[in-house]
Amino acid sequence: MEWFKKAKEGLARQEKKEIPDGLWSKCTACGEIIYTKQLEANCWICPNCRFHFRIASQKYINMILDDGALEECDANLESLDPLKFKDSKKYPDRIKAAQAKSGLKDAVVAGLGSINGIKISFAIMDFNFVGGSMGSVVGEKIARAIERSLEHNIPLIIVSCSGGARMQEGILSLMQLAKTSALLAILHQKQIPYISVLTNPTTAGVMASYASLGDVIIAEPQALLGFAGPRVIQQTIGQELPPGFQSSEFFLEKGFLDKIVDRSQLRDTLTLLLKYFQR
Amino acid sequence: MQDKLCLEFERPILELEKKISDMRDFAAGSNIQLSEEISSLQSKVNKMREEIFSSLTRWQKVQLARHPRRPHTLDYIELMTTDFIEIHGDRYFADDKALVGGFAKLEGRPVLIVGQQKGRDTKQKLLRNFGMMHPEGYRKALRLFKLAEKFNKPIVILIDTPGAYPGIGAEERGQAEAIARNLREMAVLTVPIVIVIIGEGASGGALGIGIGDKIFMLEYSWYSVISPEGCSAILWRDAAQAPQAAEALKLTADDLMDLQIVDKIVKEPPGGAHNDYKSMATSVKNEIVSALDELQTLPQDQLLQNRLMKFRRMGVFRIAED
Numbered sequence: 072m073e074w075f076k077k078a079k080e081g082l083a084r085q086e087k088k089e090i091p092d093g094l095w096s097k098c099t100a101c102g103e104i105i106y107t108k109q110l111e112a113n114c115w116i117c118p119n120c121r122f123h124f125r126i127a128s129q130k131y132i133n134m135i136l137d138d139g140a141l142e143e144c145d146a147n148l149e150s151l152d153p154l155k156f157k158d159s160k161k162y163p164d165r166i167k168a169a170q171a172k173s174g175l176k177d178a179v180v181a182g183l184g185s186i187n188g189i190k191i192s193f194a195i196m197d198f199n200f201v202g203g204s205m206g207s208v209v210g211e212k213i214a215r216a217i218e219r220s221l222e223h224n225i226p227l228i229i230v231s232c233s234g235g236a237r238m239q240e241g242i243l244s245l246m247q248l249a250k251t252s253a254l255l256a257i258l259h260q261k262q263i264p265y266i267s268v269l270t271n272p273t274t275a276g277v278m279a280s281y282a283s284l285g286d287v288i289i290a291e292p293q294a295l296l297g298f299a300g301p302r303v304i305q306q307t308i309g310q311e312l313p314p315g316f317q318s319s320e321f322f323l324e325k326g327f328l329d330k331i332v333d334r335s336q337l338r339d340t341l342t343l344l345l346k347y348f349q350r
Numbered sequence: 351m352q353d354k355l356c357l358e359f360e361r362p363i364l365e366l367e368k369k370i371s372d373m374r375d376f377a378a379g380s381n382i383q384l385s386e387e388i389s390s391l392q393s394k395v396n397k398m399r400e401e402i403f404s405s406l407t408r409w410q411k412v413q414l415a416r417h418p419r420r421p422h423t424l425d426y427i428e429l430m431t432t433d434f435i436e437i438h439g440d441r442y443f444a445d446d447k448a449l450v451g452g453f454a455k456l457e458g459r460p461v462l463i464v465g466q467q468k469g470r471d472t473k474q475k476l477l478r479n480f481g482m483m484h485p486e487g488y489r490k491a492l493r494l495f496k497l498a499e500k501f502n503k504p505i506v507i508l509i510d511t512p513g514a515y516p517g518i519g520a521e522e523r524g525q526a527e528a529i530a531r532n533l534r535e536m537a538v539l540t541v542p543i544v545i546v547i548i549g550e551g552a553s554g555g556a557l558g559i560g561i562g563d564k565i566f567m568l569e570y571s572w573y574s575v576i577s578p579e580g581c582s583a584i585l586w587r588d589a590a591q592a593p594q595a596a597e598a599l600k601l602t603a604d605d606l607m608d609l610q611i612v613d614k615i616v617k618e619p620p621g622g623a624h625n626d627y628k629s630m631a632t633s634v635k636n637e638i639v640s641a642l643d644e645l646q647t648l649p650q651d652q653l654l655q656n657r658l659m660k661f662r663r664m665g666v667f668r669i670a671e672d
Contacts, residue, residue: 147669147670147671148667148668148669148670149667149668149669149670150667150668151666151667151668153609153666154598154599154600156598157598158585158586158598159585159586176670207665207666207667208665208667210664210665211665211667214662236553236575236576237575238575238576238581238584238585238599240575240666241574241575241599241600241601241609242573242574242575242599242600242601242605242606242609242611243609243611243664243665243666244575245553245554245557245574245575246557246611246661246664246665247664247665248530248533248554248557249533249537249557249560249561249661249664250661250662250664250665252530252533252534252537252561253533253534253537253538253561253657253658253661253662254658254662255534256534256535256537256538257538257658259534260538274526275526275554276553276554276575278526278530279525279526279529279530279533279554279558280529280530280533281530282526282530283524283526283527283530283531284530284531284534296526297521297525297526298514298516298520298521298525298526298529298554299514299516299517299520299521299525300516303516303580304516304517304518304521307515307516307517308517308518312518313518316518316521317521325522325523325524326524327524327527
C-alpha cells in the first residue's frame with residue numbers, strides 16, 4: 072500500500088507542480104532531485120517513483136506525433152463573455168491572463184497529424200489554461216476535431232486534462248458535453264476508431280462526456296480521474312476517502328479503463344491499437 | 351402554514367391570505383357582511399403577489415424551484431397521465447429510486463415518461479436520495495429509452511435534480527461513464543424526445559437524461575453547469591455567496607431563452623407551481639402534447655438531424671482575425 076500513499080501525496084499537492092526552468096527539478100511525489108535534462112529525456116517521468124509531471128500540450132505533441140508535427144486547425148477560436156461573468160475577476164480578464172501565461176488561445180489544441188505514419192485527427196487539452204476547463208471554445212474545437220475524423224475517415228485521439236466544464240460560461244459550458252457526445256455518436260455509427268487518453272486530472276464535465284467515450288480508454292499512472300471531485304465527495308459523505316480513490320489504478324480495477332500506460336510507452340501503444348483498428 | 355413550508359418572500363402574501371380566510375370564516379358564522387372588505391383585501395393580495403413575483407431575483411427563483419411544496423415528477427405523472435405502469439431497475443446493479451419511469455398514456459397517446467423524483471417527507475427523501483441519481487439510475491433510464499425506441503413510443507422526460515450523487519459507490523460504478531454514455535446514446539434514439547425542466551436542473555446530473563428534440567423550462571425552474579452553492583464554494587471560496595453565484599450563472603428560464611438553449615418557457619400559476627398543481631400539470635401536458643404532435647410528423651432522419659444540429663450549434667465564441 073506504500074505505493075498508493077505516494078500517489079495520493081502527489082495528487083494532493085498537484086497545484087504547486089509547475090515545472091521549474093532551473094537546472095534541477097524536484098519530484099513532487101517522492102522528493103527526488105532530478106537533473107532537468109534527464110527528466111526531459113525521460114518524458115517528464117520521475118526516474119525514482121515513475122511520477123508523471125504535468126506537462127504543457129506542446130511537449131505532449133512532440134512526444135506522440137511523428138516529427139512532433141501538428142497541422143493545427145481552428146487556432147484562432149477565442150472565448151467571448153456571453154454571461155458577463157464576474158467573480159473576483161472579470162471573465163475576459165481571466166482569459167487574457169490565461170493566454171499570457173500559457174501562450175495558448177484556450178484550453179485545447181487540435182489538428183491533423185500522424186503516428187508512425189497513420190494519419191489521425193488529434194486534440195490535446197492543456198491544464199495551464201484555466202485548469203483545462205471546457206467552455207464554448209474547447210467544446211467547439213473538440214467537435215471540429217470529431218468532424219475532421221468523419222470528413223477524412225481517420226481515427227480520433229483526444230488527450231484530456233481538465234477539471235471539468237468552465238463555470239464562467241454557465242449553461243453553454245454544460246451543453247458542450249452534449250455537443251461533443253452527440254458527434255461521437257455519429258463517429259461511433261461510422262465505426263471510426265476513437266482512443267481517449269486521460270492525464271492528471273480528468274474529471275467532471277470532460278470525464279462525463281468525450282473522455283469516457285473512447286473505444287479504448289488509456290490513462291497515465293496515478294492520474295486523478297472521476298466525476299465528482301474528492302473534496303465534494305468527502306464533504307457529502309463526511310468521512311475520509313480510501314487511499315488511492317479515483318486514481319487511474321482505481322478505475323482500471325473497477326473496469327472503467329483499458330490500460331494504464333507510461334507516457335514513454337504511449338506512442339507505441341497508440342500505434343499498436345491504431346493498427347488493430349484498421350479495416 | 352408551517353415556517354419551513356414557505357419562503358421568506360412569500361410570507362406577506364400568505365399572511366394576507368390567512369387574514370382573508372379568517373374573515374370568510376367569521377362572516378360565514380355571523381350576519382356581518384364582509385364581502386366588500388374581503389374583495390378589497392383579495393385584490394390587494396393579488397397586487398402584492400404580482401409585485402413580488404414580477405421582480406424576483408435569480409436566487410429567489412432558485413428557491414421556488416426547490417420549494418418544499420413544489421410538484422414533483424410523480425405528481426405530474428399522476429395528474430397528466432393515465433394507465434401508468436412503472437418499470438424498475440437497470441438490469442446490472444439495482445433499481446435507482448431517484449429516477450422513476452414507465453409507460454403511460456398522455457391524452458390517450460402512449461409514451462414513456464421518465465423523471466427524477468425528490469420525495470416529500472424525510473423517509474421519502476431518503477428513499478429517493480433527494481433526486482440525486484447513481485450510475486444505475488442513468489443506466490436504468492437508458493434501458494427505458496431503448497425500450498421506448500424498440501416499441502416506437504415517444505419519450506417524455508421531467509428533470510428535477512440537485513445533481514448526480516457524488517459518493518464512493520457512484521464513482522466505483524462509473525458515474526461519469528454512465529452519464530457520458532447516455533449523452534451519446536440519446537443523441538441517436540430514433541423516437542421523439544420532449545424534455546421539461548420542472549424544478550432543478552443541476553449540471554451533468556440533469557443533462558444525463560437531458561438530450562432531446564424539445565427542451566422546455568417551467569417559469570421558476572433553473573438549469574446550470576453547477577449549482578449556485580457549488581459555484582460559490584469554488585469561485586468565492588464560501589458557499590454563503592450562493593445568491594451572488596446564482597446571479598452570475600444566469601440560470602433561470604428567461605436566461606436560457608436568451609442564450610437559446612431552451613425552446614419555450616411554461617408559465618406557472620400565480621405564486622408558482624405549488625399553488626395550483628392541477629393547472630400547472632395541465633399547462634405542462636398541453637405543451638408536451640403539442641410538441642409531440644409536431645415531432646411525430648417528422649421523418650426519422652429529419653428528427654435525428656435536427657436533434658444533432660440543435661446541440662451542435664450551442665456555444666458562443668469568436669474567430670480572431672490575427
